[in-house]
Structure formats: C-alpha cells, structure tokens
Amino acid sequence: xxxxxxxxxxxxxxxxxxxxxxxxxxxxxxxxxxxxxxxxxxxxxxxxxxxxxxxxxxxxxxxxxxxxxxxxxxxxxxxxxxxxxxxxxxxxx
Numbered sequence: 001x002x003x004x005x006x007x008x009x010x011x012x013x014x015x016x017x018x019x020x021x022x023x024x025x026x027x028x029x030x031x032x033x034x035x036x037x038x039x040x041x042x043x044x045x046x047x048x049x050x051x052x053x054x055x056x057x058x059x060x061x062x063x064x065x066x067x068x069x070x071x072x073x074x075x076x077x078x079x080x081x082x083x084x085x086x087x088x089x090x091x092x093x
Contacts, residue, residue, distance in 0.1 A: 040053055054060060084090040 036057070039056055042056065055064065
C-alpha cells in the first residue's frame, strides 16, 4: 500500500525532471564531430608544412592573421621601448 502510493507520487516528479527549459538547447545540440573530422582528414593527415591541419577549417586564416598582427604589434612595441631605454629618448621630464 505504501509502495503504490510512493510510486504514484514519484511519477509526476520524474516527468518534471525531463523538462530542461534553460539547458534544453545544450542537450539537443547537433553533433558536428564527423563533419569537422572530414574537413580535417581531407587530403590525409600527414601533410606537414604544405597543408597543415590548423588551416583547413573556414575562419582559420582570419584567426592566424589576427594572431600574427598581435605578435607583430607586440614585437614593434617592445623594440621601440628597448630603443628608448637604450638611448634615453621619450622621457617624461
């Protein structure tokens, strides 16, 4: 008797637990692993310098250019700072 009462009381709770609401988009997110893997495996995986894997997906060249610009800007800024330290120029009196 107690078992059947508890079973009836537990059914609505189990049904409510499956309504995810705010995280539903995460649990039903489409799986694109094989699609990305096909792009990465295109032309083989041992390409070395001629066809690197980190440049195979769309948008990779933009990311590379952004990173290269940041590195170049940092290098120039550092060089200018070292020059100013060595020669004493650019001081604030």
